[in-house]
Amino acid sequence: ATVWAVVPAAGRGTRFGGEVPKQYLQAAGRPLIEHALTTLLAHPQVVGAMVALAADDARWPGWTSLQGKPVLCCVGGGERADSVLAALDALPADAPTNALVLVHDAARPNLAADDLDRLIAAATAHADGAILGAPVRDTLKRADTECTIVATEPREGLWRAFTPQAFRRDALSAALRAVRASGVLATDEAMAMERAGARPLLVEGREDNLKVTTPADLVLADYLLSRRAS
């Protein structure tokens, strides 16, 4: 199947702070977004990438190709789901409507090639798509507004959702549009698909596929990526 990568990169990194949006900060000598795009495009089945950028983005390096494959960009939207929808709408006319789309955060630089490979295989075999994730390992507490523990929640069956998240292009577009029309904010693609009645698969992936949210995450990403390069 034809596989396209869709990379939302229109966020402002408010939790990270600072002037430069986090997707352009460096780890192991390269911007986070370059790590993300390079790993996605290195997969033999991925034919190209569509990147959603902020309308006023002055830092996009202007790549037109990486790994010998096209890198296209478009203007994203106010929420992550709006950026993903804009990117899906901007895919080339010759991208099949049933192409597999891999949605991957620009700020998630340490995706392993074998996780990507297993995800693509799972999503190709399963009509409702698949996402990378990992089981929750910590004990989960419910607290009141005073931070007093009210209950210990069973963690059985609970997973953390990572990216990439892989779905058929037409099904994902329809699901994201439907959830937006209902006024609900979809925090990932799987949530939109679930609300459309789909039952996507969870593919257990490496826990070091971290999303950079805070400065401490960048220190860890730099360490992991430097070690990987050497």
Ligand code: CTP
């Ligand atoms: N993103 C996007 N469009 C938005 C919001 C987020 O394309 N309107 C992208 C971000 O650039 C990032 C990914 O979605 O690659 C994951 O979002 P998140 O980690 O929340 O990044 P930010 O929204 O930039 O950070 P924050 O929430 O702290 O402001």
Ligand code: MG
């Ligand atoms: Mg955000």
